[in-house]
Amino acid sequence: MPIVKPFMNSLRFSTTAGAGTGTGAAYNILATAFTTDAGAAATAFPASPAYYNLYINGQIQTGDTSAATTIAITIPDGDTLSPLTPIVVEFVVN
Numbered sequence: 001m002p003i004v005k006p007f008m009n010s011l012r013f014s015t016t017a018g019a020g021t022g023t024g025a026a027y028n029i030l031a032t033a034f035t036t037d038a039g040a041a042a043t044a045f046p047a048s049p050a051y052y053n054l055y056i057n058g059q060i061q062t063g064d065t066s067a068a069t070t071i072a073i074t075i076p077d078g079d080t081l082s083p084l085t086p087i088v089v090e091f092v093v094n
Helices: none
Strands: 009-016 028-030 051-056 072-074 086-093
Touching: none
Parallel strands: none
Antiparallel strands: 009 086, 028 072, 051 086
């Protein structure tokens, strides 16, 4: 039987594709380019989330679309997106 965590919380961060740097597989957006749900500037992403969801232009993306660390999220070929495309990352932590 799987162990269910007694409490889970989600943290959401938002920005636009234009905040990213790099090209192709090296395209990433630093955590400091995001704002939190409270509208404050983010300093880092959670260190060990249970999982995270990436939304590009309001559409949830598959798990192979990105990789996240505490300092950035990498979205291969994200540089081909319009700079005004909204990016939201939701981390679920326990």
